[in-house]
Amino acid sequence: MPRRFDLIVFDWDGTLIDSAGTIVACMQAACRDLDLPVPDDATASHVIGLGLHDALAHVAPTLPRAEYGRMIDRYRVHFLARDADLPLFAGTREMLSELRLRGHTLAIATGKSRVGLARALETTGLAASFAATRCADQCDPKPQPAMLHELMEELDVAADRTVMIGDTSHDLLMASNAGVAAVAVSYGAHPRESLAALQPLALIDSTTELAAWLAANA
Secondary structure, three states, rough: OOOOEEEEEEEOOOOOOOHHHHHHHHHHHHHHOOOOOOOOOOHHHOOOOOOHOOOOHHHOOOOHHHHHHHHHHHHHHHHHHHHOOOOOOOHHHHHHHHHHHOOEEEEEOOOOOHHHHHHHHHEEEOOOOOEEEEEEEEEOOOOOOOOHHHHHHHOOHHHHEEEEOOHHHHHEEEHHHHOOEEEEEOOOOOOOOHHHHOOEEEOOOHHHHHHHHHHHHO
């Protein structure tokens, strides 16, 4: 079968690694540390994938911007205590290997910081799987299209040969804004119905199903 997409761009948290629940718990713990109203799970899940300032404005709306550093510090304390134990979704490593063997170029577009992604790639041993990465502190964050535009320019791949895979509406909107096809996964941060409303190319319920869809359609 001819290859449809040369470049496959993955989100990280909630798409390749099972971290959404931990991120939510750490946001909530950071709010408690600062005596702020604690967001419910749905509110905290919604901001996963956004740039840090956009996320904090939503999850801690009463916190002055001048105090964001304190919130970030507390979040990092909680997250770093759990980071090394976060598992890849079952079958992720094998899926990435198969995609590379079939000649696809792989990249990451994530709301994580550069330092955070570098640590995660080192911990999982997946750094060599990706030809390029973009993080929220390198360019305009999701849902703006800058990450995808920069990746496509760096890797010399056209928009119609690129697909974005993610677990949030921010991923799907970024893809739409960049003129790129999108595939949604329902096992991460955002509910299935909110992903379906954005009409992705496919809506996938497991990593096993994602690997099979990519093998047949990418």
